[in-house]
Amino acid sequence: MQGSQPFKAFKRNGSQIRISVIGTGYVGLVTGVVFAHLGNQVICIDTNKEKIDMLRAGKIPIYEPGLEDLVLRNAEDGRLSFTTDLGRGIRESEIIFIAVGTPPGDDGEPDLSQVTGAAHQIAQHINGYKVVVNKSTVPIGTGNLVYQIINKNKRQNVNFDVVSNPEFLREGSAMHDTLYPDRIVIGASSHKVAMRLLELYALLERPMLITDITSAEIIKYASNAFLASKISFINSIATLCEKVGGDITQVAKGMGYDKRIGEQFLQAGLGFGGSCFGKDVKALVHTMSKLGCNCNMLNSTLDINQFQPNRFVDRVEDVLGGLDGCNIAVLGLAFKPNTDDMRDAKSIDVIGRLLSGGANVSAYDPIAAENCRSIYPQITYCPDLYQACKDTSAILIVTEWDEFRHLDFERLKALVARRIIFDGRNMLDAGRVSCMGFDYYGIGRNPVILEEEAPLLHAAEAA
Ligand SMILES: NC(=O)c1ccc[n+]([C@@H]2O[C@H](COP(=O)([O-])OP(=O)(O)OC[C@H]3O[C@@H](n4cnc5c(N)ncnc54)[C@H](O)[C@@H]3O)[C@@H](O)[C@H]2O)c1
Structure with missing residues (x-):
């Protein structure tokens, strides 16, 4: 049992947003479990089958105080599930978070292949209006790049928006940081799409900043x-x-x-x-x-x-x-x-x-x-x-x-x-x-x- 902390129960307003999180690493797993804890329906997706199998068996692949308890509770309550089937995750959700890795290349330039890979897969499976939210730490201009990839390669004639929502959690206190962040930054191209994210985070009652x-x-x-x-x-x-x-x-x-x-x-x-x-x-x-x-x-x-x-x-x-x-x-x-x-x-x-x-x-x-x-x-x-x-x-x-x-x-x-x-x-x-x-x-x-x-x-x- 990983160190557990009792996190407060949030008073849910009844509206459940269907969310998928692409990439179930430190950021993706913690993000997914917190949104489930807030009452939403969350699918965590990863290409790493071993990781997904572990999570399905109730085993947590990383150590993070308080994480295990919340994963088990939300999975048991049916709000949190894990899959390698990216297509299903995308089709079944209204908001899609990208939380894949962006490791450094030799010259310091981040390797964006996981992000662009996720964008290509979203393009393949997108089947209606979705908000695609980039949570990975990415270089300036990546929001636009993700938009272009999906727009150029989408198989159905549907609309979508791309939002930047950087993550500030610290490993070791990731659960606490995600439930009680100092601020939530939402970079969006329109007020309307920013409001969708605002609605998602509203229960946390933390300062939110809307930017480009x-x-x-x-x-x-x-x-x-x-x-x-x-x-x-x-x-x-x-x-x-x-x-x-x-x-x-x-x-x-x-x-x-x-x-x-x-x-x-x-x-x-x-x-x-x-x-x-x-x-x-x-x-x-x-x-x-x-x-x-x-x-x-x-x-x-x-x-x-x-x-x-x-x-x-x-x-x-x-x-x-x-x-x-x-x-x-x-x-x-x-x-x-x-x-x-x-x-x-x-x-x-x-x-x-x-x-x-x-x-x-x-x-x-x-x-x-x-x-x-x-x-x-x-x-x-x-x-x-x-x-x-x-x-x-x-x-x-x-x-x-x-x-x-x-x-x-x-x-x-x-x-x-x-x-x-x-x-x-x-x-x-x-x-x-x-x-x-x-x-x-x-x-x-x-x-x-x-x-x-x-x-x-x-x-x-x-x-
Ligand atoms: N770890 C932190 O403390 C932290 C804090 C803030 C921001 N960030 C940023 O968040 C991002 C994710 O970091 P992390 O530490 O969670 O990375 P991680 O390596 O722990 O997890 C990334 C996961 O994405 C999966 N993945 C890669 N491509 C995929 C695809 N196409 N479909 C599905 N899954 C895919 C990988 O298998 C892996 O499990 C990075 O950009 C990082 O800089 C990390």
Whole structure:
């Protein structure tokens, strides 16, 4: 059973809208289940038969707190179904969401083949007026492209509209974010079609912004690029703190109290990962440079982010006097807590550097270990954090899972070979770690080093 949260029941107004969602990944599944929860009739479609079979059997292919409960309840109540039969999904719905992947190409340009593929399939099966809503994150102009594809290839002489409705959910809190979004952006070519979406979202009672399609597409990229830049900004100030002996956690607090700045996304650390920030900043750079816009700021955002794991491992290497033959524990593998998603996770860079330096890595993550195994089959995966730390010369915190906040230091002391913690997420209280007898290295903070390093406890290492 995935972590479940009781979500409020919405007072439905009786009108059921028939919806299909093409693409049953993180965004598609969460979108589908939330619309079903609001009382609509939803068909989730995917080309991946294994995924659809799992969902039909009541198994959830991704980890997301609260998702399982709502999927099971709505499927049981007959409002939510799953199919690979795209034609049926399209024919039976009034509103069709496109929520397929838009992975980055080599030069940062998003690969739109899943989106254009979905548009071609809609054209084949469209059998009456439909609203086609693009929820995937797509470059400026894609709304128009989807319209052209359907219009040119449709088999029946029917009308349709295309709307841009970008998604802002965060993995790990996707259900909450979809039920209580900060805003809902609807980019539409006419007020009439925007009203259809407004009606669909009305029960959520959240701020809605109606724009033209192009502005809606820009809002998504600009929002992610802004947040990513905030993270890289604080990480570049963290570098300064390390050089001059400042503490980035204090600096960020002092900045964040200013309402114009705000405290969110000012946590220095290993940088941003996941399937969206890096990909979306690269896509924006690609679009802007094609149009002759200056992208220096966004390129720096990416450079700083790429550099963070290297800086982190450089420090580990310096402190240990080399990596070769060292046993190192990596705590946290997912790109962020509360998800099993490994896409662009910082653990990939950190482990890659450790292995190429000759270290032996033992790793622990509450749920992402299996997904990491396909990337790094050669490291040791442990069922709990204490086993991962056994006989190690350093403990590296890479993902800020809550359970790492409550480390049992007494237990750790008896297990490790050397008492050193490198906190890649600045999640621990440096003073407390030190009091418990461990050296502490954070990001952009003064290290707290015990005057005399604790004696080697483990017989094997001591020998
Ligand atoms: N994951 C996030 O946190 C997040 C947040 C906001 C926006 N987005 C954007 O939303 C989009 C979807 O992201 P995701 O993380 O859900 O992707 P995902 O890879 O988890 O899911 C995409 C799904 O689409 C399916 N698919 C591809 N082509 C299909 C087709 N023609 N018909 C039916 N199914 C098809 C795939 O099999 C896959 O299951 C992307 O553009 C992403 O940038 C993602």
